[in-house]
Amino acid sequence: MAAEYKTDAQKKRFYRTSDWNNLRQQALVRDNYECQQCKREGKVHVDSIKVQGERKSVELNVHHKYEIEHYPKLALVLDNLETLCLQCHNKMHDRVFGATKQKKWDDERW
Template identity: 75%
Template sequence: MTEYKTEAQKRTFYKSGAWNKLRQLALDRDNRECQECKREGRVHVDSIKVEGDRKSVELNVHHKYEIEDYPQLALVLDNLTTLCLNCHNKMHGRVFGEQKRKRWDDEMW
């Protein structure tokens, strides 16, 4: 079984034809919509390619069970879900631009 522990191994996997094909199947299955936004009653769809411009990345295909821990599920469609960049970053604990909440709401004297 292939391992995906190092960044080089993951990079090779995410550049593979097998991943790209499965990724497109997941996007099509999920109607190119963020499934987390959809659960929360919001809509976030993929961007549209404009001729002559680079297409902006709006959606990622996320492994529900990460490939470094569950390599046997790396190419299983049911282990994938479509997420917008914001939801994908939240799933991985990468939250940018939000201030940390103060522990106490007491006034400063």
């Protein structure tokens, strides 16, 4: 039986494994440390550079195209991963902050 990743604790445990960290690194190298969604849109968003003595800012995430909660067998499959910047990753998961929701209808109320 495949591992389950239904709870936050199960997901946290998975994302702390060396298997995940190694595969994540492979995805970043394969994608040249660039956001693949920005690239599709003709933009460039690359990873931040580590400055000595400062904490490196997080610019990129490695995203599961098919989420591990629903597709646990694809959790450690490189072809199921793509590098995304934080903004694109949040959009993929409908976590858009500060934006106002688009009205469904543009009609007058009467």
